[in-house]
Amino acid sequence: MIRYDALDLPVRSALPGLNDALDAGGAAVLVAPPGTGKTTLVPLALAGLLGEGAAKGPVRRVVVAEPRRIAARAAARRMAWLLGEKAGDSVGYTVRGERVVGRHTRVEVVTTGVLLQRLQRDQELAGVDVVVLDECHERHLDADTAAAFLLDVREALRPELRLVAASATTDAAGWARLLGGAPVVEAAGVSYPxxxxxxxxxxxxxxxxxxxxxxxxxxxxxxxxxxxxxxxxxxxxxxxxxxxxxxxxxxxxxxxxxxxxxxxxxxxxxxxxxxxxxxxxxxxxxxxxxxxxxxxxxxxxxxxxxxxxxxxxxxxxxxxxxxxxxxxxxxxxxxxxxxxxxxxxxxxxxxxxxxxxxxxxxxxxxxxxxVADLTAFALQAACWGDPEASGLALLDAPPGGAMAAARSVLAAIGAVDSAGRATERGVRMSRLGLHPRLARALLDAAPEVGADRAAEVVALLSEEPPREYGDDLAAAWRAARRGGDAYAGRWRAEARRLRAGATDRARPPARDRDSAPRERDAGAPAGTGGQGSAPGPTGSEPTGSGAAGRAGSGDDRIAGLVAALAFPERLARAQGGSCLMVSGTRADIGDGSALRGAPWLAVAVADRPVGAGHARVRLAAVVDEDTARRAAAPLRSAGAEVHWADGDVVARRVERLGAVELAVRPLRDADPGLVRDALLEGLREEGLGLVRWSADAEVLRRRLAFLHLHVGAPWPDVSDDALHARVDEWLEPELSRARRRADLARIDAGQALARLLPWATGDAARLDELAPERIEVPSGSRIRIDYGNPEQPVLAVKLQEMFGRHESPRVAGVPVLVHLLSPAGRPAAVTADLASFWRDGYKAVRAELRGRYPKHPWPEDPATAEPTRYTNARLRR
Missing domain, CATH: 3.40.50.300 (P-loop containing nucleotide triphosphate hydrolases)
Incomplete structure (x- = not known):
């Protein structure tokens, strides 16, 4: 008997508008505040289950998609109560591992994951008239994917299929655009303050x-x-x-x-x-x-x-x-x-x-x-026939990098072919209701260890066990078998579901096989329909002493194999006090863990604690090296590795699983090209100081840097980055003949650098003219120019040797910064304008130094005095 008193809900006033919108275009966005009856009243009205009155409509079959199992079950039970029935009569539900429907069910509440499975099996959704996507504002990946698939179905196969996107708080305009300009129907709720x-x-x-x-x-x-x-x-x-x-x-x-x-x-x-x-x-x-x-x-x-x-x-x-x-x-x-x-x-x-x-x-x-791992989404898209997901109507496009990573994983587990299309194996994986990694582990482990054991371990991995079960996967498996807690109950149910998926290799794409062999008609007696008894103990208790001796025992071997098949890049080898994963991530094992001491682990769950440089193993199983090699076979490589390490060229022949080295031996006759690359690596890491830079070579580099800055082409850039980029031009053939660090140290950098001079244009001959190494000063001395600062070279010369010079010297048109020295060679003044110094600065310098150096000339007018390198006595002779 329908409870009409409970059906007087605010959303009822929006039903005529919603029906009009669906009649006109087949799609609508329903925005209804919390508590208005959006989740319970609307599906009943769309199915024509409200009896006589304004809300009664044509008889339809309605599927309502909820983001969570708890919401799906609760909504179905509430709607059944409103009709005075029990779940499975006019209203039923299907969630993973549980199906309560009957022959007369008109409204079925499912999770979005179940809806995706159903769409993959039967793209037409035969017999379904309306699909309601509830709580679409939460933007769960399954819900977004289901919406995209449903829009494809409406466009290509069933334009009469009606679609409602419903939410209390949502981007109504965005969903309306996605649904092809669908009208937005709003329900005014009774809002309490x-x-x-x-x-x-x-x-x-x-x-x-x-x-x-x-x-x-x-x-x-x-x-x-x-x-x-x-x-x-x-x-x-x-x-x-x-x-x-x-x-x-x-x-x-x-x-x-x-x-x-x-x-x-x-x-x-x-x-x-x-x-x-x-x-x-x-x-x-x-x-x-x-x-x-x-x-x-x-x-x-x-x-x-x-x-x-x-x-x-x-x-x-x-x-x-x-x-x-x-x-x-x-x-x-x-x-x-x-x-x-x-x-x-x-x-x-x-x-x-x-x-x-x-x-x-x-x-x-x-x-x-x-933000999520897109591996499962990418498999869904591939099975749908759109591997790139480029043709799917989505509110937000998937990030390219995440999709590329997802397709790489799918290719590695054989779920897609080289073109990204789903393989037969991939289709089967997608129908297991598991992440593709876990589906791969179930399918590959079942023939070896049995469907029962494989399903039980995968069930543990599909919902992480409670912390009190510990970090040892095999021990957690035994705890679940013994346990009577809520987790153990869910684990047993999921294991039963997965066992059927592992053995049913030819499952037909029937609509009534969405969730599991557990599904039953609501009228069937409790305990039938595949309920069965809880799985009994499988495998055996460990017989070895310590983690290192357990890899071959029953539970450990099976748990390790399944975890390794699911997460091959997380296989980890002990190294010192931590372990190194195949992916290259280093992880620590908790103090007191039974996993410590194991040479190999298959890590199922890991995280990175606050402030830690390494990951932390949260759940793992002990494995042996043979299992690791088999599970991660696509990641195995062997070959010559020549690189720069510990300050020199290291040449080895290495067999590895990803980042983990399995076997290493020295390589005596390394390929010269690989050696050359290693030497270049060393030059990048440790700098060009690995080659021999004499004083003349340093001076040449500074002169060239000066000309490149002030003259430009054709004078070369000789910065570290530029020299690394042109190493083929200036360090050959010496670099090709080198085999180790000591050979680099014998290369004359100055001789090599001369190869970069602009010989072809003839400008190389002007080097001494534009950037002379020395210049002659008024005393006749030839003084070296310091090009250490390419902005302005420095000439350090005794003050008396510059008497009579009115202008500062120039090189390549740039005034030289003159450091005027005392007779003892100490700086007395710095100027780039000699005339100004003789006029304004010299008197103070003369007053300070003439008493200290009385044997040297200190004329009153230096601009007209004779330059000299000598003392007064020497001059008188």
């Missing part, structure tokens, strides 16, 4: 880094929750970035009397998720990740405590690592979170940051396509 209370921490808080959140902030959040309970009525919904932070805050709230503390996240048991969406008997504190930002209302919430953080995917291309990272939540997320407090009545949001910071927050969350 939400008071904002700014509660920044009193103590300084370190900004988030990677997965790390300052414990000071979490302690502050817990205190704000206590304050909110004391100051306001109703339940409290507290937003935190991840499971670890939820557990820490829950621990600090464990002593609350009469208050139930619930922890809600994607890994939470279904019973807890259901409890959150039902009214509580007493006051509740709901600690949640961003899964609670959107979709259904959490009843009873009047207060929101927002820590201001969120988790987003990031790829560290330099280290070959991808993971979630903690960031400041966007302004849009802040509005969405605050709106949770005003769904049912006026509420309050406590924001754990200063009001002045709010304007500096990003407006929207980063689109996942811009």
């Amino acid at each position: 939400v008071e904002v209370v700014w509660t920044p921490p009193v103590r300084p808080v370190r900004p988030p880094h990677g997965m790390r959140v300052d414990p000071v902030l979490l302690t502050h959040v817990a205190s704000v929750v206590r304050r909110a309970l004391a100051e306001r009525e109703g339940d409290v919904l507290c937003f935190l970035p991840g499971v670890g932070e939820i557990a820490r805050v829950a621990g600090q709230l464990g002593d609350l009397d009469g208050v139930e503390v619930l922890q809600v996240h994607g890994r939470a048991p279904a019973a807890v998720q259901d409890a959150v969406l039902s009214p509580g008997a007493g006051r509740r504190v709901v600690l949640a990740t961003s899964v609670a930002e959107s979709s259904l209302t959490v009843p009873g919430v009047r207060v929101v405590v927002d820590c201001g953080l969120a988790r987003e995917p990031r790829v560290d291309h330099a280290r070959g690592l991808s993971a979630l990272t903690t960031v400041r939540a966007s302004q849009a997320a802040g509005r969405q979170r605050a709106g949770r407090a005003g769904r049912e009545a006026p509420g309050t949001v406590y924001r754990c940051w200063a009001e002045a910071e709010d304007a500096r927050l990003p407006r929207f969350p980063s689109p996942e396509i811009k």
Whole structure:
């Protein structure tokens, strides 16, 4: 029996406009504030399930795509309750590993990942009349991809397929353009006022880094929750970035009397998720990740405590690592979170940051396509027939570098061919509902270790085990088999799903096979339809002593093989106190870890701690070298390596896996070209001082630098960069004959540098004219010019030798800076204008020095005096 009293929701007024928009063009953007019924009422109306009245429409089959499993299940159950039915009757749902639908299901709620799988199997979506993409503002990669595929379907195959992009807060104009100028239908919600209370921490808080959140902030959040309970009525919904932070805050709230503390996240048991969406008997504190930002209302919430953080995917291309990272939540997320407090009545949001910071927050969350690992997206695009994704209608184009990296991975695992098209193997990988790396590991390991064992280890890798399971993958596997916690339950379910995928090599592209062999009709008895019993123990306990002796034992061998197949570039060899991955990233193993001492590891999860130069191994398995060689065979190379190291040419024959050296032996007859390249490498690293620079060579280089600056062509640039660029012209043939550092030291740089003089134009003969090495001064002496500063050469000469000279000397038209020296050779004055010095500066110098050097001439008029190198006595003779 339909609950009409609960169907009187604000979005109902927008239904006529939405139907008109769909009738006219087949697509629409629906913008409806939180709590208006967008997620529950609209799909029922579009399917014609609301009975008689203005909202009743033609009978249609509707698929609703939600970004998260918790939202998909909750939405389906809520819609079924509104119809007075149970899930699986008129309304059903399909998520990974679970399908609850019946023969009469008209509205099916799926995750966007399931929708993608369905589109790849049946591009026409036969039997589906309307697709609703809910919460599209979150910009998850699967949702963006599904939208692009659906637009392709509408354009090429089924123009009658209707498409609705729905969200509470979104870039409506952008989605309207993407949907071909689709109209925007807005629903006015009943908005209850939400008071904002700014509660920044009193103590300084370190900004988030990677997965790390300052414990000071979490302690502050817990205190704000206590304050909110004391100051306001109703339940409290507290937003935190991840499971670890939820557990820490829950621990600090464990002593609350009469208050139930619930922890809600994607890994939470279904019973807890259901409890959150039902009214509580007493006051509740709901600690949640961003899964609670959107979709259904959490009843009873009047207060929101927002820590201001969120988790987003990031790829560290330099280290070959991808993971979630903690960031400041966007302004849009802040509005969405605050709106949770005003769904049912006026509420309050406590924001754990200063009001002045709010304007500096990003407006929207980063689109996942811009920051995430695109390997799975690239495989989806290849299977769709557009390997470059250039023809897909996307709000944001995928970054070129990330797509290139993704295609490289797909080619290495055999998912695409040389043209980027999906292979048969790649298509099968895409239908497993796994990241392509894990799909590769499942398919390649199953024939060797059995589908059961391969599926169990891949299930562990598809959802990282709890921290308490430890960093040893094989030990975590045993813990999951023994465990009775929520994670172990999800692991068993996922292992069952993957076991079927590993053995069903000829799975037909049927629409009712989206998620798993677990799927069943809603009316089937519980425990049937592939439920089965939990997987029993597989493999064997380790029999070796220590990590080094475990690689060949049952569990370790299997776990190591699967992890190595999934992440071959993270195979790591022990080196000193750390290990070096095939990718070139160095990683440390935690103190006291059972993995320490293993010569080889297959690293499944690694991160980089704050301020650390190395990554940190979070989850890995012990492997032997044979397994490493097999799993990373495409990364194996062998050949001559000649390079500059430790100050000289090193020539070796090396076998390696990526950056990891497997075997090395000296190379006696290295290729001369490789040796020459190594010598050039040495010259770049250590400088041109490796060749012999005599005093004459240094002078020649400075003279040429002076002429290049003041005269220009054809005089050459002799800077380090320029000489490196023209090494073939001036260091040959000496460089080709050299074999080691000592040979470079025997090369006469001056003789080599002379090759760069402009001989062809004849200007080389003017070198001494334009930049003479010495010039004659009035006394007759020939004094060396110092070209050390190419801006202005220096002539250092005794003052008495310049008597009678009225103008400063010039070279290449540039006045020389004259350093006038005392009879003892010490600087007495510096000038570039001799006439001015004789007139204004000489008197002071004469007064100071004539008493100190009385034997030398100090005429009153130096401009007319006779220059001399000698004393007065010598002159009288």
